[in-house]
Amino acid sequence: MTFDAIGIAGTALTVHRKWLDAISDNIANVNTVTRTSDQAFRARYIEAQAGAGTSGVYVRSTPMGDANGRIVNQPDHPLADANGNVRYPDIDLNEQMTALIMAQRGYQANAQVVDQAKQIYQAALQIGKNG
Numbered sequence: 001m002t003f004d005a006i007g008i009a010g011t012a013l014t015v016h017r018k019w020l021d022a023i024s025d026n027i028a029n030v031n032t033v034t035r036t037s038d039q040a041f042r043a044r045y046i047e048a049q050a051g052a053g054t055s056g057v058y059v060r061s062t063p064m065g066d067a068n069g070r071i072v073n074q075p076d077h078p079l080a081d082a083n084g085n086v087r088y089p090d091i092d093l094n095e096q097m098t099a100l101i102m103a104q105r106g107y108q109a110n111a112q113v114v115d116q117a118k119q120i121y122q123a124a125l126q127i128g129k130n131g
Contacts, residue, residue, distance in 0.1 A: 004054045009113035011056025016107035018059055019046045023100045026065075030091045033074075036081045040069025041089040066090050 022044040029041040043065030048057050068090070075084030 005117040006114055008054060008056040009110040009117070011051070011058060012110040013107060013114070015046070015048045015057050015059055016103050016110060018062075019048075019103040020100070020107065022046050022062065023096055023103060026089075026091050027093065027096050027100070029089060030093050030096070032089060033077060033079055034069075034087045035079050036071060036085050036087050038087065039067035040087045041091075042067050043089060043091045 026043045029043075032041040034040055045063050045065070047060045047063060049060035050057050069087045070090050071085050072088055073084050074080055074086050077084075077086050079086050
């Protein structure tokens with residue numbers, strides 16, 4: 001049972017780490033500008049799915065955001081087109097920050113499960129030595 005808890009929490013740690021990686025990439029590129037003739041930076045998202053039985057959780061897919069982004073008028077920008085427009089990614093920083101907090105908390109909770117399960121296992125070994 002303890003090993004199941006460690007294994008399941010370990011799979012969740014992997015999913016949360018990948019989620020954190022995607023969020024940090026999205027936040028880092030929130031202000032990436034491209035020409036209107038090019039695609040905008042596409043945000044990356046993580047879809048998780050429960051595994052069968054006690055196999056934990058895994059990343060089902062990594063869908064990408066909209067390549068159209070949003071057009072902003074910035075005539076002084078060096079990448080601006082003839083109309084003075086540039087393309088930004090369609091990433092909501094507030095949503096990304098909220099997701100970041102959720103991913104961090106999920107990671108912390110699963111790390112705590114691993115620590116607690118390890119302590120229980122060590123306590124059981126100690127009882128076996130003294131018994």
